[in-house]
Amino acid sequence: MDQEAQTQVSQEFQKVLLSSVSASLPSIVDDDTKNLSGQDDVLELDPSAFDKWVPYLRRSVERDQLGLATEELYNSVDDHFEGLEVELLQDSQVNDKLRNSIGQISRVHNLIENSLVRDISNIQDQLNYSTNEVIMKKEVYVNDKKTSLKILEANILITKVLQILELSNKCQELIIERDFFKALQNLDSLEKIYLQEFKNYNFQFLKEIYNSIPYLKSSIKNECINSIRNHFNSNIGKNIADVGEGYFNVYDEKLFPTWLEKKDHMKLANFKFNSPVEVSLRDEDLVEELNLEKFFHLDEFHDSILIFRSLNELDYLISEFRREYEFRKAKLIDPLTWRKSQKGNGSAFGDFTNDLFAQSLTMDFLKQYFLKILGFLLYDINLNRSTDFILVDNDYNATNEFWDALMLRLEPYLKHFVRKLQTEEELGEFKNFMCMYVCILENHNLNIEPLYRLLIVVFEKVCNVNTTAFSAEFDILLHDDDFMPLAISDRGLYEKMLKICWMKDDELAKARAEAAEQNGQFTITLPFSPLYPMTCTLLKKTYNKLIHFIGTYYRHELHTLNNILVKTMESIFSKIINEKIRAKLDSTSREEIAQILINLDYFVIAAKEFSNMMTRDNILQNPSIEIKLASINNYVESRKYAEDQLIELIDSKVTDILETVDLDWRAMEVRQEPDISIVDVAQFLEMMFSSTLVNLPYSVQTLLIFREFDSLTRQFLDILLHETPPKITQESILNFEVDMKYLEGIISRIFPQRESESNGNNELQSPLMITSPTINGFTRSSNTIGNNVKSLEATFTELKQCIELMKLENMGEYNDSEIRLRKYPRIKPEDASLLISKVEIPMNDVQSSFDDIDLNNSSQESNFRELSTNGKKIAKFFNRG
Known part of the structure; x- marks a missing residue:
């Protein structure tokens, strides 16, 4: 549809154009003569005809079809004007006009030819003049251009020369200003410019500048080294x-x-x-x-x-x-x-x-x-x-x-x-x-290893210094110690002592309870001497100083530090405290040795508790590590040595007292009271065990009592067997029996059943005594005391059997093996024979008594030998050997 409308419009537009042209053609023909006569050739369109074109052109423009309309017009011209030339030639009017115009055209041709010849001549003259003038100006221009190029080249060259001079000058300034890197950059730029622009020029002053570049670089290097030296002078000085x-x-x-x-x-x-x-x-x-x-x-x-x-x-x-x-x-x-x-x-x-x-x-x-x-x-x-x-x-x-x-x-x-x-x-x-x-x-x-090794050496030196100081202070404490139980009359001081001293938990609880029971005047006696609390204080002070010394900084090789610390405390416990106390055991004072023995019991506790304290402090920061001081065993050995020394001293004293005993074995009268020398022996033993050694651990007291009474009975038995005259009277035997019963009687006083029984009332002793710790586990119950009394009385058994044997009026009773094993099992046959031989009895009775005894009877001899060893069983029970 659009195509048909466009075609219709195009046809209408063509008709308008044709009408316009046809109206214009006669005027064109009529005007030919005029044109040939020299007038302007004018083809004009009627404005009214042109106005007719406008709507069609506008419509094409609005539809964006102007190109299409133009193409249609060209095609239309070819279609409509194809036979126009023939038509014109066949037109008579037109032919007439053409014949009339030929002459005119000839005249016009001549006129034009003459005019053109003149014009061409003028133009040629002008062209020759212009050409000559242009050639002259071109030569001037070429010369000027060469000059300008040379000037420009010279200007560029001068600029680059100036740039080189400026770079050289700037380089010198930068070197003076010690800005060496920028100076080197300028030198590099200078070198590049010279090599690129002036290498082929023979400028002597530029060559000198270029040749100075190595020197300037050398100067920069030297100045750099000098600046480093100056830096060292100002910084490493x-x-x-x-x-x-x-x-x-x-x-x-x-x-x-x-x-x-x-x-x-x-x-x-x-x-x-x-x-x-x-x-x-x-x-x-x-x-x-x-x-x-x-x-x-x-x-x-x-x-x-x-x-x-x-x-x-x-x-x-x-x-x-x-x-x-x-x-x-x-x-x-x-x-x-x-x-x-x-x-x-x-x-x-x-x-x-x-x-x-x-x-x-x-x-x-x-x-x-x-x-x-x-x-x-x-x-x-x-x-x-x-x-x-x-x-x-x-x-x-x-x-x-x-x-x-x-x-x-x-x-x-x-x-x-x-x-x-x-x-x-x-x-x-x-x-x-x-x-x-x-x-x-x-x-x-x-x-840090070298310095840290040195710091460990410093810690060792501090340990040595503190060890030396401890030794000096301990010497003073040991010298000033009174070796007496510590009596305290101030409750505050007592509480302080309990905090300072290491004691067993049950003992500490008992001490606090007994202190709480004190009303009115406060007086409590602790079993150890002042040496122990003062030493405990000194130990804690020394240990805290060592711990503080390494506690702030030391972080490495903790095992080494711990070994040094443990070694130091071992040295203090063993080589100072233990050895110096052990040296005191050479004393001849029973009281002093007894007190040292008590102190050693507490030092055993101190060594154990100190080990626990070091484990808790744990400088190794390893909870699985347990520290145990070897000095514990050293104190136990020293304690045993103290026991031996005390036993030896008591034995020596008892032996000295027994040397003063002088019994009358030829007495003819029977005494009812013991001999005065026996009373002295008994009073010494009672006084020693009830006062001097009363503060010892109960196990030690028991051991000493058994040891001394066993030794005492053996010595009296030895006196009876070997130090009596060949013949002794019956009266002396009865007197000897009185003496032995007196000695046996003090056993019950040494082992009181209860405090109330020993004192005769229920009043507490004053001052109050805290008992020392028990090492072997003995407890002071009434049953234990009773058993110990019975066991101790058994040490007199052999001696009493010997006395009973010597008291026999009829020695024939001894011949009866059944009676002999029942009444005299502890007496050896050879001892029995010796004792019987010492008693003054009729000889026929003696002979009859021994006629029935077969000393060669192996079974009887074996029985006697076995029974004779029973006296040692109690000593073996208490580890006496």
Whole structure:
């Protein structure tokens, strides 16, 4: 549909165009003559005809079909004007007009030809003139252009020459201003410009500038090296000690006090300074103060590395740096000599007495020296890190290598210095400084083993100093001790004593209960002497000092420290306390030895409790470790030795008293009272066991009583058998029986059944005595006491059988084996024969008595031998052997 409408429009538009053209053609023909006569050829359209085109053109434009309309018009022209030329020629009017116009055309042709010839001539003249003028101007232009190019070239050349001069001048200024890297950049630019632009020019002054480039580069290199030397002068001189001191003070005066406050506040007693916990809790502001970049400025090294890298001479810089750095190190450690060949022992470095460095060693000098070394270590660490370890040829352990070499040289001197320290204050000051120093080294990944070994030596020295001090104070305590039970009349002092002294739990509870029962005047006597509580106090004081000494800083090799600590306390317990107390056992005083024995019982407890305390403190921080002092066994051995000494002393005394006994074996009268010498023996035994030895452990008392009565009966039996005359009277035998019964009678007084029975009333004894601990587990019950009394009375059995045998009027009774085994089982046949032979009886009775005894009867002899050993069974029961 659109195509049909378009075709219709196109046809209508064509009709309008044709009508317009047909209306214009006559006017064109009519005007030909006019045109040939020289008038303008004008083809004009009627404006009214053109207005007719407008709607069709607008419609095509609105429909965006102008191109299509134009194409249709061309096609329409071909269709409608194809036969127009023939039609015109066949038109007579037109032919007439054409014939009339031929003459006119000829005239016009002539006119045009003449006019064109003149015009061409004029044009040719003008062209010749213009050509000549253009040629002249072109020659001028070419000459001017060559001149301009030369001027431009000269201008460019002058500009580059000026640039070279400016670069040369700027380079000199930058060298003077010590901005070497920029100076080198200018030299590189100058060199490039010369080689690119002026290499082929023969400018002498430029050649001289170019030839000066190597000198300027050499000057820059020398100035870089000099700037490094000047940097060393200003940084590795007196200032390095200030840096070390400032850095150290941040740790010592800020970080450490802050940690102590946090540790108390947060209850972090098990964590030490510089531990991971402490490091993680540090204040960031304080940590920022430790930034090494704030202490050192290393611009010279950065510039030098850039410069020498640009010059491709970095190896030269490294070699010069090493040579200068080694010189600075050697100067830094002065007056210590820096030797490359070190053998690691003190003797290799010469005699300390003639060594300048050894003679300079004081605490202040050592601190300043190590602070200077610290400043250098920090400088070296920062320098290597900031320069990416280029100057040390990528040796990432360079600082540690220097430090290890220095410590290999210093360690013998430091040990020599520590050996000179005598007081605990000096050792503590040295320890505090070196421990803080170790913390700093550890945080910078430097080797701390040499200094830590030295700190362990310091701890050993402190242990030795405290051991010596303990020994001196213990000597005073031992000398001043009265070796008497400790009587206390102040309740507060008593409570303090119970806290100070190590006692068994049940004994401690009993002591507190008895103290609580005290009303009115307070008086309690503790079984040990003042030596024990004073020694306990001294032990705790010494141990706490040693624990405090290592408790703040020491974090490594705890097993070594623990071994030293245990060894020290073992030495104090064994070599000081035990050996000095043991030396006192040579005393001849029973009271003193008895009190020492009691004290040893408590020192056994002290050694055990001290072992438990060290286990609880656990400096190894290992809950599976249990510490047990070997001195426990030493005290047990000393206690046994004290028992033996006491027994020997009592035996000696009893023997001395028995030597004074003089019995009348020829007496003719029977006494009702014991002999005075026997009374002395009995009173000595009763007094000794009821007063002198009353404070001993009950097991020890029992052992001593059995030991002494067994010895006493054996000695009296020996007297009866071997020290009596060949013949003794019946009266003397009866008197001897009275004496032995008297001795046997004191047993019940030595072993009272109950306090109320022994005192005759229910009143408490005053002062109150806390009994000493029992070692072998004996308890002082009434049944045990009763059994002990019966066992002790059995020691008189053999002696009593001998007396009964000697009292026989009819010796024939002894011949009856049944009676003999029942009444005289403890008497040996040979002893019986000897005793009977001593009694004054008719000889025929004696002979008849022995006629029936077959001493060769092996069975009877065996029975007698077996029975004779029964007296030793009680002693064996109490480990007497």
